[in-house]
Amino acid sequence: MSLKYFPSVTPSAIALGTAFTHGTSLVLSAPFFGSAYERAKASDTPEEFLKSKEGAGALAAWGSSLVGAAAKTYAVAAILQSTGTLTQKGAAYLGLLIFAIGTVPGAFVNIFQEKRPGEYVLVKVASDLLDSVGLAALLNWWGTRPDLV
Incomplete structure (x- = not known):
């Protein structure tokens, strides 16, 4: 497998998109991190909290969210670049x-299957x-192309 088939994307676009995507994913996980923050304040030392099950879970969730945000950002930027999308309307359609x-x-x-609350x-x-439409429009x-900047 050769890397030449992967479109090049500016690092600044990946950084900006990662921050955007990571921020929108944290909106959903804010209650989880809020309870973890309360437990961290209640623990005696930061090291004690990080060794706890809650601390390790919060760190793993934050880290995987960050890595996933970077991967999604690259994928969306590569699709935008590969399709030649130049307008915001086209980016919104691609995001949809x-x-x-x-x-x-x-x-x-x-x-229908899990019967989650509406x-x-x-x-x-x-x-x-x-996240989807906003990321595509932002990128x-x-x-996203290094030769355009």
Whole structure:
């Protein structure tokens, strides 16, 4: 496998998109991190908290969210670049397509199979919609190709 088949994307676009995607994913996990923060304040030392099960779980969730955000950002930027999307309207359509293939099936599972509360599904869908369409629009606005900057 050769790396020459992967489109080049500016590092600044990856950094900006990673921050955006990581921030929108933290909106959903804020209650989890809020309770972890309360436990951290209650522990005697930071080392004690990091050795605890809650601390390790919070660190793993934060780290995996950051890595996933970087991977998603690169993928969306590469798709934008490979398709030659130049307009914000085109980026929004591409973001809607990414949203449809990534979130809609899971939303149906959450509603009909897992019987999750409607508020939970609505917040998750709204967050994913903001993440998908917003990320595509942000990356398109910023510019993803090194030869254009």
